Amino acid sequence: MNSLKQIILENKSLRWLLLFTNWVYQGIPQADFSEKIYKISFTVIVALLIILSVNFSWLNLFLAIIIGHTVNWLLNCNISVILIHRMKYLKTNKEALFNHLFSIKKNLEEKKWFDFSVSSGGIIRGSMNKYSDIDVNVVRKSGFLNALKAICFAVxxxxxxDFKGIPLDVIISDSPKDCQEKTDFTDTIVVLVDKKKLVPSYFNNQINLSEAKELNNKNNK
Incomplete structure (x- = not known):
């Protein structure tokens, strides 16, 4: 599977297949339980509304599911991640990425439904470049309302x-352990917001966003 993906990535004319696979999966297999339920329910509800408004047939049911799944994809996925980070058809720049991260940090500082938020990936390696995306992992507090608020924030x-052309992947974690797993148990993490100082209990090394920006600015790619 990895070799097939590598073949697709190396052949620009085949990269459109990544758009199709993203539409199919929409990050559902990797999502935590709350976001899985949300995305599956979204498709089912849209499909149900469509099928109730037309004469039932198996073809109409199939088309309703396809439409529901597509609406789900357009609303809940960041298309810029595919076009810039995966397909490399478009480009971004580090300044825009960090400006957006600082704006997310500011927005999160006003919220009370989460425990902490971190960023991982190329940002902690100092390897961000014109094809990079930014990963923001938000560990929500328990409870239905907190899950709902987390999902609304992510969407x-x-x-x-997307409207600003920023490749952003927002990951909602149902627990700190889920966050560790989704960040590949990395030793070092970029802390966006951690009011209760919980991050050191789960990650050995932490840097703030300004330090991460300085680290990546040393790389002139």
């Missing part, structure tokens, strides 16, 4: 970034 931030 809003993904689309806000």
């Amino acid at each position: 809003f931030e993904r689309k806000r970034a």
Whole structure:
């Protein structure tokens, strides 16, 4: 599977297949339980509304599911991640990425439904470049309302970034351990917001966003 993906990445004319696979999966297999339920329910509800408004047939049911899944993809996914980070058809720049991260940090500082938020990936290696995306992992507090607020935040931030051409992946974690798993148990993490100082309990080394920006500015790619 990895070799097939590498073949697609190396052949620009085949990279459109990444758009199709992203539409199919929409990050559902990797999502935590709350976001899985949300995305599956979204498709089902849209499909149900469509099928209730037309004469039932198996073809109409199939088309309703396809439409529901597509609406789900357009609303809940960040298309810029695919076009810039995966397909490399478009470009971004580090300044724009960090400006957007600082704006997310500011937005999060006003919220009370989460425990902490971190960023991982190329940002902690100092390897951000014109094809990089930014990963923001938000560990929500328990409870249905907190899950709902977390999902609304993720949807809003993904689309806000999309309209600005920023490749942003917002990951909602249902627990700190889920966050560790989704960041590949990395030793070092970029801390966006951690009011209760919980991050040191789960990650050995932490740097702030300004330090991460300085680290990546040393790389002139």
